[in-house]
Amino acid sequence: MPGGRLTSEDRRQIAAGLADGLGYAEIGRRLGRPASTVMREVTRNGGPDGYGATRAHEATRHRARRHKQAEPAAAPVPDGGGGRDPHTVQDLTESWAAVLVRQGVPRVAAGVMACLYVTDSGALTAADLVQRLRVSPASISNAVTFLEQQGLLRRERTPGVRRERYVIDDGIWVRTLLVTMQTNDALAAEAKRAAGILGAATPAGARFESSAGLLLMVNDSLRQGMEQWRRSLAESSDGG
Known part of the structure; x- marks a missing residue:
């Protein structure tokens, strides 16, 4: 049903839409779902050229079983202001990261950029990013190095504070x-x-x-x- 988890039939319609050259917005309209949902589904399962309905459905089921066996994921981390719903912010972050991935940004680096961009401060520590993205500190370090080399963020150290922060700005x-x-x-x-x-x-x-x-x-x-x-x-x- 619209708003719930994608079904195997939904995925068949997504695959058919991609084969017909339809955009995410049109596929989403036919399914009664946001274009961001379709984009995340396709991005996670091979991209527009490699998406297969059966393979995507099985991969999703496998990820669900694996997540059940793992430790429960942390609740979405609020930004600390504005009265925003943390789940809505998390959905926005994932959608923004998916767009960046489509532009060629590596997955974790895209996640780092999205997390920084949706925060009012535009600054987070490595520990903040690990908690939000649920990846290893090494993955965050590699992503930050990549983004820094591209001029997409900078490191900032507050006097008297051991942890450095990673900062993104309008520039x-x-x-x-x-x-x-x-x-x-x-x-x-x-x-x-x-x-x-x-x-x-x-x-x-x-x-x-x-x-x-x-x-x-x-x-x-x-x-x-x-x-x-x-x-x-x-x-x-x-x-x-």
């Missing part, structure tokens, strides 16, 4: 976009060089010339968008 997307723009500029420059070598009038040269134009156009749009975002923040700050 992560600016830094990510800047890296993207630098990559696009490098690709565009190389594409223009290739077009000059191959000859812009040739099919191969024209292909490179067109690629360079697209990359530079994307970068112009990103610069304009970032500038507009900065102006909007400044205006909001002045108005406050």
Whole structure:
């Protein structure tokens, strides 16, 4: 039933929808379930290209048996404010992490980012993350190292406190976009060089010339968008 656990028939409909090229929102609409539920189901069971209804159903049953044998999971950890329902926040965290996984972020690293992003403070310790994600401290350490290398979080140590905290802020997307723009500029420059070598009038040269134009156009749009975002923040700050 909608809102309960997925049935084998639900999973057959999900598999059929994926085969027909439907998006998560449309599959969810047909099942009477949120798109996030469908996305998590598919992400946990092979992704869009590897999802199989029977295999997903058996894998879910196996995980359920394993969880029953393990120690009971900790209750969702509240963020300490806002009157939020911890279970709703946990569902949001899982959905956000699933989106990041789809973008290529490793699973635990995606979970770390999601946990940090949904907290008002934007900061958690390793122990906090272990409790929320139910993974080992080593997994958290590896995920934090990966995210730090990507410029997606930073370490922070409070004077007099032994534990360091991992911090995420609004600037992560600016830094990510800047890296993207630098990559696009490098690709565009190389594409223009290739077009000059191959000859812009040739099919191969024209292909490179067109690629360079697209990359530079994307970068112009990103610069304009970032500038507009900065102006909007400044205006909001002045108005406050």
